[in-house]
Amino acid sequence: MTSVTPTAVDKLPLRHLRRGKVREVYEVDDERLLLVASDRVSAFDVVMNERIPHKGAVLTQLTAWWLRQFAATVRHHMLSANADEIISMLPALAPHRATIVGRAMLCMRTDVFPVECVVRGYISGSAWKEYRAHGTLAGEALPAGLEESSRFPSPLFSPATKAEVGHDENITFERMASMIGDSEAAELRRLSLLVYERGRAIAAERGIIIADTKFEFGQGRDGRVTLIDEVLTPDSSRFWPADRYAPGRSQPSFDKQPLRDYLDAERRAGRWNGEAPPPPLPDEVVHATSTRYLDAYRRITGHTLTTEST
Numbered sequence: 001m002t003s004v005t006p007t008a009v010d011k012l013p014l015r016h017l018r019r020g021k022v023r024e025v026y027e028v029d030d031e032r033l034l035l036v037a038s039d040r041v042s043a044f045d046v047v048m049n050e051r052i053p054h055k056g057a058v059l060t061q062l063t064a065w066w067l068r069q070f071a072a073t074v075r076h077h078m079l080s081a082n083a084d085e086i087i088s089m090l091p092a093l094a095p096h097r098a099t100i101v102g103r104a105m106l107c108m109r110t111d112v113f114p115v116e117c118v119v120r121g122y123i124s125g126s127a128w129k130e131y132r133a134h135g136t137l138a139g140e141a142l143p144a145g146l147e148e149s150s151r152f153p154s155p156l157f158s159p160a161t162k163a164e165v166g167h168d169e170n171i172t173f174e175r176m177a178s179m180i181g182d183s184e185a186a187e188l189r190r191l192s193l194l195v196y197e198r199g200r201a202i203a204a205e206r207g208i209i210i211a212d213t214k215f216e217f218g219q220g221r222d223g224r225v226t227l228i229d230e231v232l233t234p235d236s237s238r239f240w241p242a243d244r245y246a247p248g249r250s251q252p253s254f255d256k257q258p259l260r261d262y263l264d265a266e267r268r269a270g271r272w273n274g275e276a277p278p279p280p281l282p283d284e285v286v287h288a289t290s291t292r293y294l295d296a297y298r299r300i301t302g303h304t305l306t307t308e309s310t
């Protein structure tokens with residue numbers, strides 16, 4: 001069960017379209033959206049009550065950094081992730097600079113393809129569960145004898161439906177093609193694999209394994225396939241510390257491990273049943289998690305995130 005703890009949204013003078021677990025989506029006009037990443041954090045599908053300082057800025061600025069790396073490879077939706085630039089395009093946001101700085105991205109609005117474009121470089125999560133039970137992924141056979149977290153010889157494109165409620169369902173490429181069209185499906189697969197392979201090579205040089213990730217694409221107002229949403233962030237991907245990698249077990253999470261360890265201990269102690277409402281988080285856990293997000297940003301981009309530099 002997904003749960004969203006209500007919090008006061010700093011009201012922006014824009015129509016609020018949607019609240020996700022982590023992000024708020026605002027309409028600017030028919031052609032543009034403003035995505036604002038909060039400092040909310042979820043673990044085991046439950047959104048915590050505490051905020052993780054800088055997390056929203058890390059998600060937005062890491063996406064922006066990746067999109068700049070891939071600009072020649074794929075058309076993407078970003079217009080700006082710089083607060084002053086955004087305000088110069090949307091002066092009504094000037095009084096709300098503190099709310100958007102670092103965490104907001106002004107985007108081209110698209111018609112979203114209703115498919116999560118998952119790429120898996122390593123077998124983990126729902127793919128591992130299905131493989132362990134049936135030897136398959138989305139019903140299709142995988143090689144025998146894979147261990148948990150082992151690396152696939154080459155990354156697998158593993159689409160899923162976008163479930164409004166409950167968990168996404170892994171689907172075959174054929175099913176995806178029947179939903180959105182053969183050539184669109186082939187193009188989304190090509191771009192997903194290309195961006196993932198380039199991204200994971202960059203991250204691997206910097207000590208982070210991107211085990212898998214989820215992309216979203218939309219059709220722009222000009223009809224072109226466009227990479228949207230967040231890209232290769234810890235929230236849309238599994239980041240593993242490369243120096244701790246060992247197949248045959250689940251891997252620690254680069255970003256959320258302190259949080260997961262704490263929640264596991266609370267569960268084992270019988271103080272939490274694993275569902276909303278979450279237990280309160282000690283300051284050390286909040287701080288350790290914030291540090292991990294900032295570290296992921298610094299390692300991948302080579303720069304320290306400073307909100308004012310955005």
Ligand SMILES: Nc1ncnc2c1ncn2[C@@H]1O[C@H](COP(=O)(O)OP(=O)(O)OP(=O)(O)O)[C@@H](O)[C@H]1O
Pocket residue numbers: 018019020021022023024025033035077107108109110111112216218228229230
């Ligand atoms: N350029 C774009 N055009 C249209 N829709 C977009 C664009 N970029 C992102 N979106 C949509 O914005 C929404 C982001 O909100 P979403 O509910 O996914 O937030 P979230 O914080 O990721 O939460 P959750 O964990 O529940 O997915 C998604 O539905 C995504 O498809």
Ligand SMILES: [Mg+2]
Pocket residue numbers: 020
């Ligand atoms: Mg989302």
